Amino acid sequence: MPVLYYVRHGETDFNREGRLQGRRDTVLNAHGRQQAAECGVLLRNLFARDHMRPQDFKYVASPLKRARETMEIVRATLGLRPHDYEVDARLIEIAYGEWEGLTLQEIETQSASVLSARERDKWDFAPPGGESYRELADRIGQWYGSLTADSVVAAHGGGVRALMAILNIVSEEQATRAQIEQGVIYVFADGKMSRYA
16 A cells, blocks of 8 residues: 555634534644644655655545645645645544534533443444444545555544555544644555654
8 A cells, every 4th residue: 555644634612612613613722733733844855765756646625625724834834835735525634513613512511322332333333424433444445455556645533544544553432532743644554554753
């Protein structure tokens, strides 16, 4: 399989407030834009280390604004045309349905029993009107299987978790609980994941 450099989008105000974003089309805040630029510098250094050039890669982003803005800042930092990349709908974040825009504390206040059910089986649980990690992994797996070239992706934390499970880096349940950070490059190569910050 090709090498994948995965950038989780930079911080949004929803991230800062601990709100579930899912399909909400939020934008980066100032700190998130700084994180995206730092990821561009990290990538430039990784490419130089591996004797690669930024133009040697395919670039693809989730259709949500926070991922696209991250990709455009990364590309500009690498000296590439910011808008010259592909968008793939399969990279969109996991859908939280009726929970989008809420914090976990707000959800617990509304329905502690439903939140408890999620904690018992995070991989197969789907929030009301949302999707499960298993459903997310199905579409991320289809996308990953279609890669034909070393690629840089800007997308979401759920996608990293899905890839960790698909590639058997950790168990499905461990993947749902993995802390996926912003301002970090996750490199998937040879069935392993490396993290660069």
